[in-house]
Amino acid sequence: MTTETAAAAARATVYGYPRQGRSRELKKAIEGYWKGRVTADALRATAAELRRTNWQDLAGAGITEVPTGDFSYYDHVLDTSVMVGAIPERHRAAVDADALDGYFAMARGTSDVAPLEMTKWFDTNYHYLVPELGPDTVFTADSAKQVAELEEALAAGLAARPVLVGPVTYLLLAKPAPGVAAGFDPLTLLDRLLPVYAEVLADLRAAGAEWVQLDEPALVQDRTPAELNAAARAYRDLGGLTDRPKLLVASYFDRLGDALPVLAKAPVEGLALDFTEAAAANLDALAAVGGLPGKRLVAGVVNGRNIWINDLAQSLATLGTLLGLADRVDVAASSSLLHVPLDASLERDIDPQILRWLAFARQKTAEIVTLAKGLAQGTDAITAELAANKADLASRAGSPITHDPAVRARAAAVTDADARRSQPYAERTAAQRAHLGLPLLPTTTIGSFPQTTELRTARADLRAGRIGTEGYEERIRNEIREVISFQEKAGLDVLVHGEPERNDMVQYFAEQLSGYLATQHGWVQSYGTRYVRPPVLAGDISRPEPMTVRWTTYAQSLSDRPVKGMLTGPVTMLAWSFVRDDQPLGDTARQVALALRDEVDDLEANGTSVIQVDEPALRETLPLRAADRPGYLAWATEAFRLTTSGVRPDTQIHTHMCYAEFGDIVQAIDDLDADVISLEAARSHMQVAHELAEHGYPREAGPGVYDIHSPRVPDAEEAAALLRTGLEAIPAERLWVNPDCGLKTRGWPETRASLENLVAAARTVRGER
Numbered sequence: 001m002t003t004e005t006a007a008a009a010a011r012a013t014v015y016g017y018p019r020q021g022r023s024r025e026l027k028k029a030i031e032g033y034w035k036g037r038v039t040a041d042a043l044r045a046t047a048a049e050l051r052r053t054n055w056q057d058l059a060g061a062g063i064t065e066v067p068t069g070d071f072s073y074y075d076h077v078l079d080t081s082v083m084v085g086a087i088p089e090r091h092r093a094a095v096d097a098d099a100l101d102g103y104f105a106m107a108r109g110t111s112d113v114a115p116l117e118m119t120k121w122f123d124t125n126y127h128y129l130v131p132e133l134g135p136d137t138v139f140t141a142d143s144a145k146q147v148a149e150l151e152e153a154l155a156a157g158l159a160a161r162p163v164l165v166g167p168v169t170y171l172l173l174a175k176p177a178p179g180v181a182a183g184f185d186p187l188t189l190l191d192r193l194l195p196v197y198a199e200v201l202a203d204l205r206a207a208g209a210e211w212v213q214l215d216e217p218a219l220v221q222d223r224t225p226a227e228l229n230a231a232a233r234a235y236r237d238l239g240g241l242t243d244r245p246k247l248l249v250a251s252y253f254d255r256l257g258d259a260l261p262v263l264a265k266a267p268v269e270g271l272a273l274d275f276t277e278a279a280a281a282n283l284d285a286l287a288a289v290g291g292l293p294g295k296r297l298v299a300g301v302v303n304g305r306n307i308w309i310n311d312l313a314q315s316l317a318t319l320g321t322l323l324g325l326a327d328r329v330d331v332a333a334s335s336s337l338l339h340v341p342l343d344a345s346l347e348r349d350i351d352p353q354i355l356r357w358l359a360f361a362r363q364k365t366a367e368i369v370t371l372a373k374g375l376a377q378g379t380d381a382i383t384a385e386l387a388a389n390k391a392d393l394a395s396r397a398g399s400p401i402t403h404d405p406a407v408r409a410r411a412a413a414v415t416d417a418d419a420r421r422s423q424p425y426a427e428r429t430a431a432q433r434a435h436l437g438l439p440l441l442p443t444t445t446i447g448s449f450p451q452t453t454e455l456r457t458a459r460a461d462l463r464a465g466r467i468g469t470e471g472y473e474e475r476i477r478n479e480i481r482e483v484i485s486f487q488e489k490a491g492l493d494v495l496v497h498g499e500p501e502r503n504d505m506v507q508y509f510a511e512q513l514s515g516y517l518a519t520q521h522g523w524v525q526s527y528g529t530r531y532v533r534p535p536v537l538a539g540d541i542s543r544p545e546p547m548t549v550r551w552t553t554y555a556q557s558l559s560d561r562p563v564k565g566m567l568t569g570p571v572t573m574l575a576w577s578f579v580r581d582d583q584p585l586g587d588t589a590r591q592v593a594l595a596l597r598d599e600v601d602d603l604e605a606n607g608t609s610v611i612q613v614d615e616p617a618l619r620e621t622l623p624l625r626a627a628d629r630p631g632y633l634a635w636a637t638e639a640f641r642l643t644t645s646g647v648r649p650d651t652q653i654h655t656h657m658c659y660a661e662f663g664d665i666v667q668a669i670d671d672l673d674a675d676v677i678s679l680e681a682a683r684s685h686m687q688v689a690h691e692l693a694e695h696g697y698p699r700e701a702g703p704g705v706y707d708i709h710s711p712r713v714p715d716a717e718e719a720a721a722l723l724r725t726g727l728e729a730i731p732a733e734r735l736w737v738n739p740d741c742g743l744k745t746r747g748w749p750e751t752r753a754s755l756e757n758l759v760a761a762a763r764t765v766r767g768e769r
């Protein structure tokens with residue numbers, strides 16, 4: 001095919017669309033169903049209506065092939081487990097009794113059975129339910145959902161392409177079922193799984209699918225030769241089937257690397273690749289294998305996981321290059337649009353000029369259509385769109401919001417010394433000991449205390465104008481008084497104010513920093529019916545005034561014991577926000593770090609001797625490919641040090657992270673140069689303490705002895721036993737006693753009892769020294 005005919009054939013498509021609806025109707029219907037207020041039929045009707053609306057919006061905008069099967073009541077990986085019959089034994093009876101209730105039991109558990117484990121979908125903030133597989137797993141095909149949704153779209157007169165999680169990614173995302181040896185490799189089940197995919201493909205073809213998309217994002221991660229061989233085998237087998245639709249194998253979130261030649265050679269009809277900045281290497285790699293002669297290439301040129309407008313001219317240039325490399329080039333977002341909010345035009349409170357820089361799912365859809373049109377008909381066909389886009393990009397690039405000279409000058413002047421404490425850890429720790437006078441095995445908490453209904457009501461009252469700022473702040477002060485008095489009575493050594501004033505650990509700071517933007521309707525699915533509204537790092541970041549100082553100093557005024565100041569760290573601020581795409585992440589991190597540094601310094605100046613900077617997202621933001629990790633860790637650890645290095649040696653810097661495994665980042669944690677770290681450890685029986693010790697971690701650490709994820713109260717003996725286990729790895733002079741994480745999701749009764757037991761455990765173990 002010539003580039004002219006390839007261009008003329010260009011179509012616009014997407015891989016998936018936000019599921020929730022304009023007013024989060026899906027969330028309301030599902031939660032209503034759980035509470036018994038919505039019938040199964042009503043829920044199904046709402047879901048069908050939402051799918052229809054999405055397809056009509058897409059088709060109406062000019063998308064020529066709409067995705068089907070991307071819709072989900074909870075999670076598309078769970079849907080895949082159902083599709084291949086991988087129902088855990090413990091859920092079998094519930095699924096047999098009622099498919100919908102059984103599905104939700106797998107997702108959420110019941111009073112009798114635990115749900116599937118949930119974990120992050122690659123490096124996004126979406127969470128999927130981890131398939132549980134074992135040597136005895138028997139796969140059986142259940143194509144009902146996929147077929148039904150395809151038929152709905154076809155009946156609406158649309159060209160539709162079912163989207164499935166591919167078999168290799170499905171197995172690579174799975175884990176050994178409970179009771180199966182940890183060494184079991186789910187990928188060994190590939191030969192058993194492929195016939196089930198073959199059956200689903202045949203069913204979809206029979207239902208009228210011309211194309212089916214198989215998503216293989218796991219192939220953008222580092223893969224072993226054996227895993228690449230498995231991918232080659234999977235697509236040789238599926239490609240070799242006779243009764244099947246055309247196959248489009250999709251990758252996203254990064255470059256394909258070694259998997260690219262594997263898929264390029266496979267007997268499938270199309271590949272979808274990510275061509276955004278993050279995956280720029282795909283372009284060269286594709287040229288290096290001689291392109292995809294005879295195949296369809298779907299080019300993900302519009303970023304599917306960020307919220308900025310596309311540079312249309314630059315995308316057209318990329319698409320132009322790609323024309324010579326495949327038989328047909330289609331235009332798409334780099335990934336499913338599930339990861340962005342639905343519609344920027346719903347935002348009322350954003351400055352209209354800034355709003356023009358933003359593209360949510362609807363705006364991205366329009367960009368994709370424009371690009372496909374420009375590719376097929378030439379740039380003359382999209383002159384107006386190109387001109388408007390150029391103007392919007394220029395307005396963003398030239399805006400004082402994105403270029404604050406004071407912020408830029410300060411960031412440019414940062415020296416290595418600014419990101420170093422004035423004394424090494426060993427000297428500081430002595431100064432801190434003298435200054436703080438803490439006992440052996442000091443006790444503390446991670447920051448938040450129960451976020452009661454009264455607190456949430458107070459915030460809602462403030463928003464609705466039912467109470468004024470004065471009334472609201474009075475309620476916050478009351479709460480702080482209660483939290484402090486409880487901690488004193490319970491005998492904790494380092495107190496906290498309890499974070500009652502915070503709606504969320506990122507949003508609270510985002511609302512107070514200049515350069516950050518909040519949305520009203522920017523909901524994105526985190527998991528199931530939980531949606532979050534990540535703030536937007538839109539411009540240069542600065543801190544107009546102190547953010548936490550008055551609450552912390554108020555708390556300190558109530559007690560003679562040290563009250564710990566509490567901040568969210570720069571890496572976590574980035575990880576749980578939409579980030580700028582017009583400068584390196586490290587530059588944004590540095591700006592946030594400098595703003596937080598001002599807060600740290602102000603806390604110290606106002607009498608705070610212990611300051612905790614939480615970085616729970618440090619590990620989850622690790623780049624997908626190992627080669628990219630050192631660069632990330634360099635700016636991430638520098639940003640933390642920049643935040644915390646302005647203080648005196650006798651001011652103690654804490655950090656907190658909550659995940660059980662992090663053997664791979666102990667060096668980075670050490671590089672933070674914090675004085676004390678608290679970690680999640682209760683469920684893994686202090687495993688982290690041993691991981692730290694193995695790496696020779698020299699600092700103080702508090703592996704959690706109270707699992708805050710459930711209302712269960714650990715008794716004092718249980719906490720003491722964990723402490724003794726911790727002492728096998730960390731000497732008493734460096735061991736802290738604390739829960740796994742903050743207590744905001746807990747109720748007061750279990751919080752009280754658990755913390756009293758924790759203090760009792762510390763006293764018991766101190767007595768044994």
Ligand code: GLN
Nearest residue numbers: 446447448614616742743
């Ligand atoms: N300081 C925060 C809290 O206690 C930390 C939360 C977190 O690690 N996710 O709530």
Ligand code: ZN
Nearest residue numbers: 657658741742
């Ligand atoms: Zn935590």
